[in-house]
């Protein structure tokens with residue numbers, strides 16, 4: 001089944017405002033109109049409005065890096081899904097930095113996923129094992145998918161899964177393309193068991209973890225890998241554009 005790959009650029013907590021604006025206009029120049037892949041730019045929350053303005057009318061889409069599960073209320077510092085929906089169409093949910101640096105629980109990830117869907121945002125659900133969990137990666141992925149999708153009857157077409165082994169994020173130690181393919185195929189099998197074969201076959205599954213210009217082609221050609229979630233390399237417009245073009249061409 002042909003799936004349109006998705007490449008996400010997760011800027012994390014990087015860029016001053018001027019840098020963000022310059023990066024957005026370089027990305028617009030490089031990537032507007034790219035066919036064969038969807039491109040989602042996820043800047044820090046304060047620059048989401050700038051991103052929405054800079055990318056309006058282009059094929060590039062805007063994503064947030066996190067979301068709160070409540071629609072509004074006394075949650076100082078938090079941003080809700082309905083708020084994000086006015087400046088973004090995507091949101092990353094369950095990134096390992098949220099899970100392990102900020103103590104996000106499985107229940108919270110699930111609540112964020114549901115809130116995002118309710119607000120019309122397309123979630124990128126990040127899953128992946130830590131170094132010490134490599135020997136039981138199937139159990140870890142099964143638990144994260146089960147908990148992430150708790151209470152969700154059908155797999156929505158606009159959910160993307162990002163398989164991101166935590167040990168590969170920001171380390172330069174990318175998973176081998178064969179291992180990444182095997183994990184993404186395993187995730188697809190789990191989705192088929194949890195939902196059904198048709199929706200699992202249609203679901204886009206990205207690989208993330210030290211993706212760079214020099215390795216993207218090896219991931220992009222794998223049959224169960226439908227794009228990438230890119231951290232560090234997404235801060236360089238030329239590198240990120242090369243990655244997006246490689247995915248689109250695969």
Ligand code: PEP
Pocket residue numbers: 010164168169170171208209210211229230231232233
């Ligand atoms: C990420 O933050 O999701 C990520 C994959 O980062 P990096 O590409 O820097 O490893």
